[in-house]
Amino acid sequence: MNKKSAKLKEKFTFKTFFFLTLAGIINATGVTMFLAPVKLYDSGISGTSILLSQITPDYLSLSFFLLLLNVPLFLYGYKKQGAYFTVCAIYTVGIYSLAAWLITDVLPVDVSIASPLAGEDLLLCAIFGGLISGVGSGLAIRSGGAMDGIEVMAVIFAKRLGLTVGTFVMIYNLLLYVICGILLQSWILPLYSIVAYAAALKTVDFLVEGIDRSKAAMIVTSKPEEVGASLSEEFKCGLTILDAKGYFSQSAKSVVYIVLNRFQITRMKNIVHAEDPTAYISISEVADVLRGEP
Known part of the structure; x- marks a missing residue:
């Protein structure tokens, strides 16, 4: 076994497959118990x-x-996504497919004409179907896989078409719902499907990125030591000071980079401007904060 294969094998842990299995079952529950029964x-x-x-x-x-x-889509995207993602994604879809078959054809649950839990209420089915399937999709992504081959298509074809990955997925889904409306000769179900899609999308964002994103502040200041010392003392966290130069003034500046939560932003602004009233502060959202081992 070569070094690359050994490293890949280490990634496939029991924990990974447990959460991928759970993701497939949850997604199947949302689709077969809420969405598919009411079309x-x-x-x-x-x-x-x-x-x-x-x-x-x-x-x-x-x-x-x-x-x-x-x-086939996951296999087609193997070169771009790698072996780990491809194996995890195919496994998750396999569990999703198996769980869907068990719910619809084996278990004593009638999902042929209505949702066993929400009946024929389209709004309830759309919201809870979207939320539950979104939990499954988000859990699969966090575990290194995926629930749907459309993301692979987007990664491969979006750039060639001059689109972002998100735009490609959105266009695909809108076209899907338009086709559904044409075939059904009714727009009620496709419109409710968009509600389900929106609920699933927000749920995936919540699971993958968290409900409370961190904030990254870049502080351009001529008093980096004073600003850095005050921020470090107040928030008891690390920060980074970078050398910089003003373009128009050509004067020496420094950039203090610090990551905080949203409740600390106002205090940070007050501390910085108390030390340097002329400081320029830029704040942006941070989806993930990964800390290395000390």
């Missing part, structure tokens, strides 16, 4: 699979189309 549509390849399962013979099930459409 609402999930986003991406999952939504496409729901549509195809409805307009084709009964033996071509949702589980069949999930595997048929997703697995």
Whole structure:
């Protein structure tokens, strides 16, 4: 076994597969218990699979189309995404497909005409279906995989089309819902499907990025020692001081970089301007903060 293979093997832990399994089961629950029974549509390849399962013979099930459409896309994106992502994604979709089959065809749960929990209430089905499937998708992403091959398509084709990955996914989903509306000759279900998509999207953001993002402050100041000392004493955290130079004034400046939570921002501003009233402060959101081992 070479070094690369050994390193890859170390990533595939029991914890990884546990959470990927949980993600697949949760996503299947949201789709089969809330969305599919009332003919609402999930986003991406999952939504496409729901549509195809409805307009084709009964033996071509949702589980069949999930595997048929997703697995080739993950394999196609192997070079760009790598072995770890590809294995995790295919495994997660396999669990999603298996769990969907068990719920619809094996377990004593009737999901043929209405949601077992929300009945025929489209709004409840859209919101809770989106939230639950979003939990599954977000958990899969946090664990290193994915629930849907549309992200792989976006990574491969978006740049060639002059689009961002997010825009590519959004356009795909909007086209999917338009096609659903045309085939159904009704726009009620596609519109409720957009509600489900929005709920799932926000849930994924919450799980992947957290409810309370950190804030990064870049402070351009001529008094870096005073500003740095006051911030460090107040917040008991590290910071970084970078050398800089003003473009128009050509005078020496310093940039103090510090990451805080949103409740500390106002205090930070007051401390900085007390030390240097002319300091320039730029604040931006930080999705992830990764700290190395000491």
